[in-house]
Amino acid sequence: MEQEPRPITHDDLHATYVERSIRELQRAVQEEEGVLAELRRGVAGAAPVTSAATSLSIMTTAYKAAARSDPFLPFADSVLPALLALRKTHGVLAESQAYLGGGDESKPASSTPALDQARKKLAMDKARLDDQRALQIALEARIVALRSGLETRSTMSAAEKRQEALDTLHTKKRNYDRDTAALLKSLKQFIQERLGPMLAAEELGGPVVGGMVDVQADDLAAGFSSQGKPRKVSSVSAASGKASKKKEDRRQRRIDEIWGPRAGARGDGGEENDDNEDDGDWDEATAAAAEMQELTEELLNALASAGGDSSAAYVTIARESAAARFLVRSRAAHFHPRDATRLRLVDFGRELDD
Known part of the structure; x- marks a missing residue:
């Protein structure tokens, strides 16, 4: 089988x-191998190449022969x-x-550092992509809200539109008043806590505002030298109470000569302010802060009541105080070009209004 x-x-x-x-x-x-052997035999009996032209001709012939030959497949x-x-x-x-x-x-x-760098770049690109998508969604929602608002306004009457505009203005005014009150409160706190001692130091012959940031009450009480350096505070014993009282009186007279008496102690018929501090708290820093606050209030009120008239925004100052010089150096105010006793604030918002 x-x-x-x-x-x-x-x-x-x-x-x-x-x-x-x-x-x-x-x-x-x-x-x-057979072709290579024939080439070797031909080269062995041929004359050596003597010129670059001959070498180029041989190479050209070889390339052309290789191009005409069928490839190995x-x-x-x-x-x-x-x-x-x-x-x-x-x-x-x-x-x-x-x-x-x-x-x-x-x-x-x-x-591998290269792989870590690539992964970090990928994570950053993904985060950017997420942000762009979130922004796109928010913009699309905003566009839809605006379109719906336009459609709603198109159906409103003229009286309703005027009332809506009036309500918007009232809301803006309330917001502006609230922000203004907050800014004035912050300005008052800055003047009392930070700027007042530096202004007092400049008035007493010390460095200009900013030259000595941390000004202590003892430095103001001791005064400054002709070079603007704070004098050393000398210790006073308990037995020299009379000398200490005399020194304190001289200090009070110096405060009154520079800044004048405090508002409640003036003999101008003004009423005593219950909110004022005790007499012991009326020192150089407090007096300088009160002067700065009073000057800024006068300048702000003058600028607000001027109604855009630059000549009506000037206030007359009794002397060229450290507070006035500080406002001028800060480019917040400037003197009248022909009267150094008149000062006004720079109207920063005028160019925007124009």
Whole structure:
């Protein structure tokens, strides 16, 4: 009984294709070796190249012959293309692993600086994208709200529109008044706590405002030298109470001569203010702060009542005090060009109004 032939499997076909590919490559190698041997024999008997033109001519002829020759192409079922692709893929994979992990499998890929930098950049780009999307959503919602508002206003009567505009103006005025009160309160606190002692130091012959930031009450009481340096505070014993009283009287006279008596102590018929501090609290810093606050209030009131008239915004000052000089140095106020006793604030909002 005849034995049935074994069916040809895929492995058999693959082995056959591999053998054919090997024989084809061997034949191609033999042909190239034969051509190389002929070239070597021809070169051995030929004269050496003596010029660049001859060398160029030989190279040109060789390139033209290579261009006219048929390229080596494997047969249709050859495994050579698959082997070349596999070798190329393996090389790319090995290079990628070496780039990411430095060739060390125990070293995590995230420790590579280049990869960390790329991940950080990706995270930043994602954050920017999220911000842009959130902004887009907000803008779209705003557009929808504006369109609905326009549609609502289109159905309103003229009286309703005027009332809405009037309510808006009232709301803005209330907000402006509240912000103005808060700013004036902050300004008053700044003058009393920070600016007053520095103004007093400048009035007493010390450094200008800003030259000595931390001015103490003892420095103001002791005064300053002709060079603007604070004098050393001398300790007074308990037995010299009379001398201490005399020194305090001189200090009070100095305050009255520079800033004048306090508002409640003036003999101008003014009423005593219950909110004023005790007489012991009326020192150089308090007097300078009160002068600065009074000057700023006068300047603000004059500017508000001037109604845009620059000549009507000036106020007359009794002397060129440290407060006035500070406002001029700060470019918040300036003197009259022909009268140094008149001062006015710079109208910062006039250019915006115009």
